[in-house]
Amino acid sequence: MLVLESIKLAFSAIRINKMRSFLTMLGIIIGISSVIAITSIGSSIQSVVDKQFASIGSTYMYVYPDWYMLDDGVVSQSDLFSEDEIRGLKEAYPEMIDYAVPYGYSSSDSRVGRTQASFSLMGVGDGYDVVSNMHITYGRMINENDVKSQKPRIVIDETAAQRLFGKTNAVGESLPLTIDGVANDYTVVGIYYVEPSIFTPVSTDNQFSAYIPYSLIPSMVHSCSNIEIYYASGYDAKTAGDTICRYLERVKDKEEGFYTYDSVEQQQGMMNEILGTISLAIGAIAAISLLVGGIGIMNIMLVSVTERTREIGTRKALGARTGDILFQFLIESMIISAIGGIIGTLLGLGTAAVGMKLVGVDFAVNPLVILLAVGFSAVVGMFFGIYPARKAAGLDPIEALRYE
């Protein structure tokens, strides 16, 4: 095979018909760049989602009575968990359970001076900052003493501190909140920091998240339906969840399967699956434009073969074999397609990078996708080049030489 000669010839043919070659490449460029952009955006979002889950704490789960197991779908008092039962659970598996508290959530409006704000309040226990990888910048997190003494203590984030008190270090300040109809002044004991991400609510609406001792959310303490758990990192969600549920069923004299759990690990797996499916589906649609691009290449190569009929005849008369001609045209369509693939890859990466920059997400690229895209474009070029090349190679030299 005349590899080097065919490549040189292909480049000179592309150079001679610059505009035509570019327009032909355009189909491939659009196809490849959209595939690359979509998969890159997909993997960027995926990494954000992973990060987000990691910030909740990837070993988080909560346990609750399985609604399908309840009589008439009504929760009875005996199905719920008391504080002592939760403590007992943690003591039964000290190796496996890092953190277990009754799930407590509330919300309250607040006003400091002229500034109005509304707070989502998470009830937490001792050690929550450690298991959930919280970043405390000033003061401290809620501790065991706060929970036991039921003192009104609160940990707010830097943005809220800045908005309400005009400073990030607002430790010691007082914040009026009303929980379950009980008004109280909460003392700020700590400030935490969250890195902004696309999932962070826009803080212009004065909506903030804060942490208080779970014991201060009265409706939850004695009879909560959900337990928040962080299991040790050496365990997987299924082992931990099953062990905990079976333990609770024994203690509370319930049939097996009465309690169930949801975990970050499962959620993350599901989310990744959904994201992956969406990327794949959109990518597949984009890949159709590759097909269209391939047909464009076939079309222009057929035109080229017709235009160069005499040249092909001459080459054959001068000793070119059928294979030489076939190879020459095949290489030409492959090179057109591969150049389109390279330009498309760069364009797609650029588009994705700019787009991700705009929404403030770190750009992540899967190098395998790039390799696949360029390789695939060359394959497209070869596939759609076969027919024109065969047509060229099969020309009868006598007819071709006579062609006007």
Next chain:
Amino acid sequence: MNEIIRLEQLKKTYRSGAIQVEALKGIDLTVNQGEYVAIMGASGSGKSTLMNILGCLDRPTGGRYYLGGHDISCQSDSQLSRIRNRMIGFVFQSFNLIPRTSALKNVELPMIYARIPPRERSRRAAALLEKVGLGDRLEHMPNEVSGGQKQRIAIARALANRPPIILADEPTGNLDSRSSVEIMELFSGLNRKEGNTVIIVTHEPDIAQFTDRIITFRDGAIISDRKVDRDHPPAASKVAAAAAGREGV
């Protein structure tokens, strides 16, 4: 002298539907190495068909064609390509240079298919262009030179792989009389000085007069095969006049 071409009862029949056309009706012909031959005949006489078969572009439907001792009738397509490449130098009426490709690259073409290394290729191509008087036109594109110069490039290309036979199909058909004479003189030189076997297909008698042997076709058969009598050229014609004019200058 060694025979280079021998045709034995060579036949070529074209079939189109129910109609059969006998383009060549059993030709017997021998051409020796170093001969300078013109093949003449009106259009439809079978001379183009013979040319295609001699050039290994087409296969006969009957009889035998021996080229340099090889039986051409039973070669595969790729063997025929190889034979065309090594044994035959083609010169066409319409030049058939590759457009937008320099004279040098055009001359290199047959050597590419002979897998000759690039350095050797361009060295030889330059020498050949020098030989046909275009040493100063190496990088010119075909559309930048005159018709006569195009044909010179084509002749240089025909000589690239040093083939034993030069096969020219109406080489002066697209040229003015002055260029025609120059091209014919080039062929004569190649034949007399270099010893190339040159076969020229033409319908112009005064072009045929440059050769040593004229074979005339009619209706797919040879009707005459005679030596050229240089002492008594035929009546004045445009080319002969031009040639005489040149000699006078």
